[in-house]
Amino acid sequence: MADDKDVLRDVWFGRIPTCFTLNQDEVTEREAEPYYLLLPRVSYLPLVTDKVKKHFLKVMKAEDVEEMWLEYEGTPLKWHYPIGVLFDLHASNTVLPWSITVHFKFFCPLVAKKLQYRDLLHCTSNSVIEAHFMSSIKEADALKHKSQVVNDMQKKDHKQLWMGLQNDKFDQFWAINRKLMEYPTEEGGFRYIPFRIYQTMSDRPFIQKLFRPVSPEGNVHTLGDLLKEMYPAALPNDGEQKRYQVVIHGIEPLLETPLQWLSEHLSHPDNFLHICVIPTPTD
Amino acid sequence: MSWMLDEQSFCHCCQLLLQWSQQLKDGWSWEGVQGSEDGYLRKTVLRSVVIDSSPVWDLEGSGSQSDTHTSCHSRPDQQGQETEQALCVAPEDGDSVRGDIDDDDDDDDDDDDGVCTVSGGSGQVLQYEYHILFSCSYGTPVLYFRAVTLEGRSLSLEEVWSSVHQNFRLRLQQSPLNTITLQEHPLLGQPFFMLHPCRTEEFMRPVLQAAQNQHRPVNYVLSWLSVVGPLVGLEVPLKYSTLLHPAASLGSTEPD
Numbered sequence: 001m002a003d004d005k006d007v008l009r010d011v012w013f014g015r016i017p018t019c020f021t022l023n024q025d026e027v028t029e030r031e032a033e034p035y036y037l038l039l040p041r042v043s044y045l046p047l048v049t050d051k052v053k054k055h056f057l058k059v060m061k062a063e064d065v066e067e068m069w070l071e072y073e074g075t076p077l078k079w080h081y082p083i084g085v086l087f088d089l090h091a092s093n094t095v096l097p098w099s100i101t102v103h104f105k106f107f108c109p110l111v112a113k114k115l116q117y118r119d120l121l122h123c124t125s126n127s128v129i130e131a132h133f134m135s136s137i138k139e140a141d142a143l144k145h146k147s148q149v150v151n152d153m154q155k156k157d158h159k160q161l162w163m164g165l166q167n168d169k170f171d172q173f174w175a176i177n178r179k180l181m182e183y184p185t186e187e188g189g190f191r192y193i194p195f196r197i198y199q200t201m202s203d204r205p206f207i208q209k210l211f212r213p214v215s216p217e218g219n220v221h222t223l224g225d226l227l228k229e230m231y232p233a234a235l236p237n238d239g240e241q242k243r244y245q246v247v248i249h250g251i252e253p254l255l256e257t258p259l260q261w262l263s264e265h266l267s268h269p270d271n272f273l274h275i276c277v278i279p280t281p282t283d
Numbered sequence: 284m285s286w287m288l289d290e291q292s293f294c295h296c297c298q299l300l301l302q303w304s305q306q307l308k309d310g311w312s313w314e315g316v317q318g319s320e321d322g323y324l325r326k327t328v329l330r331s332v333v334i335d336s337s338p339v340w341d342l343e344g345s346g347s348q349s350d351t352h353t354s355c356h357s358r359p360d361q362q363g364q365e366t367e368q369a370l371c372v373a374p375e376d377g378d379s380v381r382g383d384i385d386d387d388d389d390d391d392d393d394d395d396d397g398v399c400t401v402s403g404g405s406g407q408v409l410q411y412e413y414h415i416l417f418s419c420s421y422g423t424p425v426l427y428f429r430a431v432t433l434e435g436r437s438l439s440l441e442e443v444w445s446s447v448h449q450n451f452r453l454r455l456q457q458s459p460l461n462t463i464t465l466q467e468h469p470l471l472g473q474p475f476f477m478l479h480p481c482r483t484e485e486f487m488r489p490v491l492q493a494a495q496n497q498h499r500p501v502n503y504v505l506s507w508l509s510v511v512g513p514l515v516g517l518e519v520p521l522k523y524s525t526l527l528h529p530a531a532s533l534g535s536t537e538p539d
Contacts, residue, residue, distance in 0.1 A: 078467065119439075119465055120465075131464070138481060139481075147481075204316065204472065205468075205470075208419065208469065
């Protein structure tokens, strides 16, 4: 039987093989070769795509370069979402490698409508990513521990969480993160579970509400209980075919899985459980 | 003891605020989200400001432009003193400046405000849009806002800093989690600026405690708004306080 700690490693080291191709409308001095990269599911695009940028900048003239932004089949990819979430939400069940288009010009007829979101498509520096990451961790701890654990940490501990993510150092990260995963034994779990449920069927980017891991009567809440409360449409009706898949880190956990266990083992480094609800493929 | 708001009390405070806003013609509306019970308070304001969007450096002179938070917009004038170029925020309605002298010159609604006199640089008319949402993680309201020119161009974070009063700017920039950042609006998905909520409980606690000690009614959202609104140019007319007292409008204050 797999040790629970193995799950932590599997989550951390999850990778998505990706092929980056330059948008055809970009003005280039010569043909650009596609660039292949294994993307960490738990990281963020601007943190790991420097090489992609450098590769394509080689064939471009400086004056044609604005900010790099990325798109998949007409959907611009928001930089502040974990990479694994973007893939599960938009490209699950498709043939690998994940084909991402690289843009350097902001205007693009294909995605013109979505460019009102342009400010969410690129970020200016790593410190912006760090601020976003730490802000998520603090928000998660506000839910789990009324911020007590994260506030009791020293600045260097916060820094270690970020450096662990940035440099892909599992042990360095978890040396501190394990404290964020503790709870008083008499409680049975965190105060509330930090989660976000994503879907692409409406404009609302995600659902996030208060939800306890254990009911007042002492019943352990499951993934199914969470969905029943927050997004009942995601669950199949009795006897009906399953219309939606509920995906976390590229897999469909059993709906009977205890939410507390999921929060401790399948959260992203930002301490949130990111859950994608996607239509079941029809073929 | 903690003074966290719960979602129901938040909605209740908002509904009260909405009623008073209607009486004062202060322009707030409630926007629901399709398919759910969630919603937010919304208000738009036209304002004439001087926008300084050219490269800047911060007052400490560290000169970095790629900081997480943008720097102040002060420029040394010829004498080498720093002059405030950007601030020019007109009050939303006369009441907050003139007191309650005239109610009847509110013929227009909220969208025509005073145009301020600008000492240097060119003024632009901008439309600011403010949203008040509830953060269940922090148990507080959160202020989201964005600004567009009349041609529909959205303002960058640098430009938005220009419209934050200088008295507040330094304080906001010094504490990264108490500052203005660009975020995805949790209900609409569009980019909005947000004032981070994690310190709200800290400043609300003495307000709520005092109100409880003195047996005064308090509307959490109104009190909170009167603190954070002015940071980003959103005035809260004093007249709200006269409407608050007659009704026994107790906010959320449930010590935890």
